[in-house]
Amino acid sequence: MEAQQTFSRFCPRHPALPPPSHKKFQILPCVVPKNLGIQRLCCSYTPGNKKRVFCVSRTVVDEANKVKGEAATPVRRKKLAVFVSGGGSNFKSIHHSSLKGSLHGDVLVLVTNKPDCGGAEYARNNDIPVVVFPKIKDGSDGLSPTELVDALRSLQVDFILLAGYLKLIPVELIRAYENSILNIHPSLLPAFGGKGYYGMKVHKAVIASGARYSGPTIHFVDEHYDTGRILAQRAVPVLANDTAEELAARVLKEEHRLYVGTVEALCEERIVWRDDGVPLIQSKDNPNEFS
Ligand SMILES: Nc1nc2c(c(=O)[nH]1)N[C@@H](CN(C=O)c1ccc(C(=O)N[C@@H](CCC(=O)O)C(=O)O)cc1)CN2
Numbered sequence: 619m620e621a622q623q624t625f626s627r628f629c630p631r632h633p634a635l636p637p638p639s640h641k642k643f644q645i646l647p648c649v650v651p652k653n654l655g656i657q658r659l660c661c662s663y664t665p666g667n668k669k670r671v672f673c674v675s676r677t678v679v680d681e682a683n684k685v686k687g688e689a690a691t692p693v694r695r696k697k698l699a700v701f702v703s704g705g706g707s708n709f710k711s712i713h714h715s716s717l718k719g720s721l722h723g724d725v726l727v728l729v730t731n732k733p734d735c736g737g738a739e740y741a742r743n744n745d746i747p748v749v750v751f752p753k754i755k756d757g758s759d760g761l762s763p764t765e766l767v768d769a770l771r772s773l774q775v776d777f778i779l780l781a782g783y784l785k786l787i788p789v790e791l792i793r794a795y796e797n798s799i800l801n802i803h804p805s806l807l808p809a810f811g812g813k814g815y816y817g818m819k820v821h822k823a824v825i826a827s828g829a830r831y832s833g834p835t836i837h838f839v840d841e842h843y844d845t846g847r848i849l850a851q852r853a854v855p856v857l858a859n860d861t862a863e864e865l866a867a868r869v870l871k872e873e874h875r876l877y878v879g880t881v882e883a884l885c886e887e888r889i890v891w892r893d894d895g896v897p898l899i900q901s902k903d904n905p906n907e908f909s
């Protein structure tokens with residue numbers, strides 16, 4: 619009902635949306651999804667293919683408010699948890715963007731299975747609390763899955779970002795943070811993903827396969843390794859004489875750009891879900907453009 623009321627208030631006469639007579643799109647009310655942190659207020663579909671429903675997010679509502687002379691709805695700053703197992707260069711890129719102000723979120727906690735890794739050291743040097751997960755064998759250190767969920771909830775973490783984390787995220791965390799956990803993988807999934815595909819193993823496999831392109835994939839996390847919904851990818855050339863290290867460096871540079879841009883969209887609530895379950899990123903500059 620709420621979606622209908624909201625929808626009827628904004629969409630049919632909203633100037634930023636294709637006019638109802640627009641041949642390509644017709645405006646349809648859509649159900650506002652639960653707890654995705656995204657307001658979906660207006661949807662449109664290509665006639666004859668009802669499956670492809672595109673929804674626009676609160677940006678359209680803000681435009682509507684502007685037209686009516688009302689202030690835009692301020693987007694709440696998001697609370698982030700980052701999970702690492704190694705050097706943490708993606709974590710550092712995200713943290714730098716948060717400090718710079720381009721990323722509308724704060725890293726509240728660093729979670730790692732390797733408390734001595736470079737990412738954990740950077741966190742301690744920047745006053746970011748470090749939590750060990752999973753428990754270290756025979757050690758007192760570390761949380762159980764339930765303890766980790768409780769800790770993240772008590773910090774009111776909105777999103778979890780995996781960045782070179784090499785352990786399987788348990789189903790307790792997946793259920794507690796549905797559609798709110800992202801991972802970055804250093805190949806163009808679904809190729810070269812799954813158990814055993816991490817770090818240099820991925821780049822060695824790409825080169826051995828003769829693939830001419832590789833690149834980072836950012837996806838939502840489900841119970842299995844690398845099978846969640848793909849949100850963003852960038853293609854990177856594989857050169858004939860590339861070593862795995864050279865390819866890794868080229869892909870990593872693109873990872874930093876892609877992860878920061880994707881998390882910026884996440885924090886600004888510019889992620890929308892197509893009716894067939896594919897997540898899209900809404901352009902910051904043009905609310906009618908999605909990628
Ligand atoms: N539930 C999920 N957990 C994790 C995912 C995911 O998609 N769903 N992504 C991984 C990250 N990852 C690829 O992006 C990945 C990491 C590790 C492995 C792997 O094979 N790990 C080895 C153990 C390695 C080690 O302990 O040094 C293994 O499980 O045998 C594959 C893919 C993070 N978690």
Ligand SMILES: NCC(=O)N[C@@H]1O[C@H](COP(=O)([O-])[O-])[C@@H](O)[C@H]1O
Nearest residue numbers: 704705706707708782803804816817
């Ligand atoms: N399958 C998971 C995986 O291989 N992740 C990869 O680990 C590296 C972590 O680098 P970082 O610690 O410098 O961010 C990154 O290349 C990331 O894509």
